[in-house]
């Protein structure tokens with residue numbers, strides 16, 4: 223094939239994007255880098271090149287340590303955000319769960335499948351950047367990257383930074399994960415303390431057997447619904463329901479084709495019952511079928527529940543490669559003794575009905 227001259231610029235990197243961690247002024251700070259490479263195998267020495275004006279170089283000088291963290295495609299939004307915002311103006315210490323190794327001052331990211339702590343050994347100044355050399359002290363792998371005596375690096379799902387196209391790519395797929403210096407803004411859009419936690423990204427998949435409930439129902443359009451009023455009605459009668467499991471109460475969303483046509487659904491507030499002898503006036507009984515659910519725990523006041531639902535329906539479900547919402551499946555809100563109406567520590571489980579996607 224003919225070669226075409228396209229000018230003098232750095233054609234690299236097409237590399238796994240990395241997050242460099244350093245403690246700056248006593249707090250972990252992470253920045254995204256594409257300029258990273260191995261310079262010696264034994265001892266293992268790496269180089270990262272950082273723009274002089276960034277916040278991170280101060281931390282490397284303070285502690286003589288830094289970390290290299292290879293995020294997986296699950297972390298693409300947070301990774302880009304670390305490349306959009308400087309620690310000078312934004313506290314990036316809470317974006318990930320930080321842990322420390324033997325060097326004690328190189329913050330590493332729990333959510334990243336591959337991380338390592340490095341001892342700073344030298345630097346070299348260039349017109350715009352400083353190249354920092356570090357000797358790798360210890361590498362930490364997620365256990366699923368080790369299969370017997372072999373490494374399975376594909377399980378790390380690294381994000382490929384394709385600089386000339388300005389996109390992130392998935393190593394195993396040709397599809398783009400989103401634009402660089404852009405997708406990270408979604409981090410602020412979905413910003414609630416809970417949504418950022420890794421437990422929200424890796425929720426449990428559970429199966430629940432069928433069960434019977436007794437409660438109060440409200441059939442209405444979503445925008446006209448007042449769940450608080452349904453709960454208030456339920457609280458007047460809820461304590462006298464025979465054969466009830468009183469350890470928790472449920473908020474239940476149900477729908478069917480007829481309700482969908484009218485843009486309505488049912489919201490039921492009720493309790494699980496072991497048997498139904500007769501149904502008290504004004505109440506209804508329903509059998510909730512055996513279903514597979516993805517289980518999220520919302521932490522925080524009830525007023526922020528909408529952020530968690532938004533994350534589940536606008537981010538987790540549309541981007542999940544394996545599961546999709548079960549059409550007309552029953553959605554459950556599970557309120558137990560951990561629930562405190564407006565406390566930051568309140569917990570509420572959300573069971574979202576799912577099914578495997580067909581190929």
Ligand SMILES: Cc1cc2nc3c(=O)[nH]c(=O)nc-3n(C[C@H](O)[C@H](O)[C@H](O)COP(=O)(O)O)c2cc1C
Nearest residue numbers: 253254255256257272273276277278305307308309
């Ligand atoms: C995809 C991507 C790659 C980047 N690569 C580098 C790099 O190799 N070196 C660098 O100094 N900055 C790089 N940046 C920019 C920094 O991550 C960004 O300016 C960051 O906000 C600096 O953070 P700090 O001031 O907290 O250290 C990159 C950003 C993105 C989004």
